[in-house]
Amino acid sequence: MADTRLVVAGASGRMGQTLIRLIAETPGVVLSGAIERPGAPAVGQDSGKVAGLEPNGVLITDDPLSLLTAAEGIIDFTAPSATVELAALAAQMRIVHVIGTTGLSKEDFARLKAASRHAVIVQSGNMSLGVNLLAAVVKRVARSLDEDFDIEILEMHHNRKVDAPSGTALLLGQAAADGRGIDLDGHSDRVRDGHTGAREKGHIGFATLRGGTVVGEHTVIFASEGERIEFAHKAESRVIFAKGALKAAIWGFGRKPGYYSMADVLGLAEL
Ligand SMILES: NC(=O)C1=CN([C@@H]2O[C@H](COP(=O)(O)OP(=O)(O)OC[C@H]3O[C@@H](n4cnc5c(N)ncnc54)[C@H](OP(=O)(O)O)[C@@H]3O)[C@@H](O)[C@H]2O)C=CC1
Numbered sequence: 397m398a399d400t401r402l403v404v405a406g407a408s409g410r411m412g413q414t415l416i417r418l419i420a421e422t423p424g425v426v427l428s429g430a431i432e433r434p435g436a437p438a439v440g441q442d443s444g445k446v447a448g449l450e451p452n453g454v455l456i457t458d459d460p461l462s463l464l465t466a467a468e469g470i471i472d473f474t475a476p477s478a479t480v481e482l483a484a485l486a487a488q489m490r491i492v493h494v495i496g497t498t499g500l501s502k503e504d505f506a507r508l509k510a511a512s513r514h515a516v517i518v519q520s521g522n523m524s525l526g527v528n529l530l531a532a533v534v535k536r537v538a539r540s541l542d543e544d545f546d547i548e549i550l551e552m553h554h555n556r557k558v559d560a561p562s563g564t565a566l567l568l569g570q571a572a573a574d575g576r577g578i579d580l581d582g583h584s585d586r587v588r589d590g591h592t593g594a595r596e597k598g599h600i601g602f603a604t605l606r607g608g609t610v611v612g613e614h615t616v617i618f619a620s621e622g623e624r625i626e627f628a629h630k631a632e633s634r635v636i637f638a639k640g641a642l643k644a645a646i647w648g649f650g651r652k653p654g655y656y657s658m659a660d661v662l663g664l665a666e667l
Pocket residue numbers: 405406407408409410411412431432433434436473474475477478495496497498499520521522523524563637
């Protein structure tokens with residue numbers, strides 16, 4: 397059987413390079429294209445070389461259309477505006493679109509959902525097995541604990557990260573809200589500054605730290621009078637996200653169009 401052809405978007409970025417290295421060492425898949433932002437310095441360069449490998453002959457381009465016509469899937473860790481555009485193209489080509497990009501707005505999500513009527517989209521704020529397992533645990537624990545337990549989510553990332561709270565923090569917040577049976581938007585404290593008043597009972601709080609080269613750390617805290625339960629995940633390498641994304645792409649082939657999550661890919665949706 398021929399290797400499955402994958403395009404990597406954001407090819408010269410931190411995740412793009414990690415994916416190109418992982419695809420190169422994974423049997424059954426092949427890098428068929430590499431995309432960057434129009435005008436990016438990496439356009440025209442060999443994607444293997446950019447990722448620190450031997451040249452692979454796949455030049456980075458800023459023209460996704462021709463690449464997507466000749467691919468079975470695209471893995472996309474870029475920026476919200478790019479992801480929304482790529483989703484429309486991937487839907488046109490009926491190929492699998494794996495989306496790791498975070499910082500998506502409500503409008504962006506609506507456009508991704510629309511695109512998923514024609515193509516398989518797998519989207520997650522965190523593609524790692526560990527975080528998705530943690531989300532299932534958080535949902536279960538939140539179901540058992542009442543509002544006497546304040547839920548707080550603390551995250552830390554490297555100093556190049558541009559969005560907050562992280563996609564993972566929001567995913568974990570959603571898991572907690574689902575477990576508790578509440579709407580996250582109506583029960584979130586995403587920023588605290590100045591004289592805020594006492595903590596609102598039943599709300600889910602988010603706190604953001606940025607610094608150095610931290611790959612990604614998340615702690616979900618259930619705090620009550622006299623006791624505190626904490627669940628933490630620490631990412632030590634971006635390879636865990638790339639592995640999850642590649643698994644999602646392979647899982648998506650041949651599936652019917654729709655909007656899927658990593659919980660679907662990993663069989664955790666029922667937990
Ligand atoms: N879901 C998950 O498991 C994970 C999600 N992420 C998310 O993935 C995204 C990328 O992260 P990271 O790799 O660290 O970021 P980087 O900034 O290192 O990489 C993003 C790349 O995408 C490029 N890009 C921007 N616009 C376009 C476009 N129109 N077409 C093609 N490429 C484009 C950027 O180019 P330029 O710099 O020139 O703008 C950059 O090279 C972030 O949203 C991050 O939060 C990250 C890790 C795991």
